[in-house]
Amino acid sequence: MSFVSQPRSNISIQLDDVGLLERMTTFALSTIPCCLFLFINGTILFTLRSKSVFRDTCRYILLFNLLLADTAQLAICQVLFLLSVCRITLTYPVCGMLTGCASITSVTSPLTLMVMSLERCVAVCFPLRHAMIVTIKNTRLAIVAVWTSSSLHNIFRVILLLDFPFKDLDSLQMTNLCNEFNMLLGSRSKVYDNAFTGFLFASAAIVVISSYVGVIIAARSASTGKASALKARNTLMLHLVQLCLSLSSTIYNTLLVAIMKIIQSVGFMRLNKFLYVLIILFPRCLSSLIYGLRDQTIRPILLGHLGCHQKLKTVAVSG
Structure with a gap:
């Protein structure tokens, strides 16, 4: 018996070591890029509040709101x-x-992208009225409306959650891991969540695509600046791509449920980690890359805050 049990114990110890090593590797590979982009996002947020040109420009105010929501969601999802x-x-x-x-931050991001798309559409299609329509006051009201809508959605989810008979549970300790899917307790919560996700995706897609079409039509007009229209069209295309990536997180739980029925537990856990990086982590890191490095006004100030200019000066002096 001792000769039989000894190899089994060795195998179990090796499996535990492999599992621990895999978890440590996953921890490092997800945390290091997450911390890097949290630092970059935090630097961009500081940059957008450090200059009056950013604080007094509507599209930079909207960008600050978008980055704030993405940064908060990135931190929570990583936890x-x-x-x-x-x-x-x-x-x-x-x-x-x-x-x-x-949930609040995940809804705030696509709603902010909708407002940013409308702002670019107004700037190209109605250039003479842009300053009257897109004001600091209206932009702040739009941001308040975005966060209010996100909060109301979450409040409604909590109300549906209260219908679950928690008093019948032996303990409030969860038996499953914490995620949004496991918090959809009851059929009504799941139906509402699916309906809201579909409505949000359809509404955001309609707004961004309509703005894109409006800019293309305006670009063909002789009264519209071709360079401005082309730049706005490229920006809206980036908004559309980012919107799709942002809303891809809404299908994350549904995708996991479908995969769980096909793949065994070990393979599922590994695929889950890969999908997390691809669907959750990667889209939240795009905002800093798209806007922080692409914008000609933000980029030099951002690089200066990151210390790149100082390093370049040091290298030049030493050379």
Whole structure:
């Protein structure tokens, strides 16, 4: 018996070591780029508040709101992911608070992209009335409306969640890992979440595509600056791509459920980590790359805050 049990114990120890090594690797490969982009996003947010040209320009105010939502969601999603990697379960109230914050920011991003698309459309299609329509006051009101809509959506989710008979549970400790899918308790919550996701995706797509078509039509007009229209068209195309990537996170849970029925547990856990990086982490990192490096006004100030200019000066002096 001892000769049989000894190899089995060795195998179990090796499997535990492999599992620990894999979790540590996953932890490092997801946390390092996440921290890097959180630092870059934080630097861009500081940059957008450091100059009056950014604080007093409507499109930079909207950009600040977009980056703020993406940064908050990136941080929350990374916390939830690391909890799942470490297989740590939470109580329903704590998990509900984390997923609620993630839900608010996930809705805020596409709504802000809709407002940014409309702002670019007005700038090209109605250049003479742009200053009257897109004012600092109206921009701030639009941002308040965006966050209010996101908050109302989350409040409605909480109301549906309260219908679940928590009193029948032995404990508020969750048996499953904390994520938005496991917090959809009850059929009505799932139906509402699917309906809202579909409505949000359709509305955002219609607004961005309509703005894109409007800019193309205006570009063909002799009264519209060709260079300005071309730049706005490229910006709206980036908005559309970013919108698709941003809303791809809404199908994350549904995709996992479908994959779970096909792939075994070990393969599923590994695929889940890959999909997290591809669908959740990667789109949240695009905002800083698209806007921080593409914008000619932000880029030199951003590089200066990151210390790149100082390093270049040091290299030049030493050379």
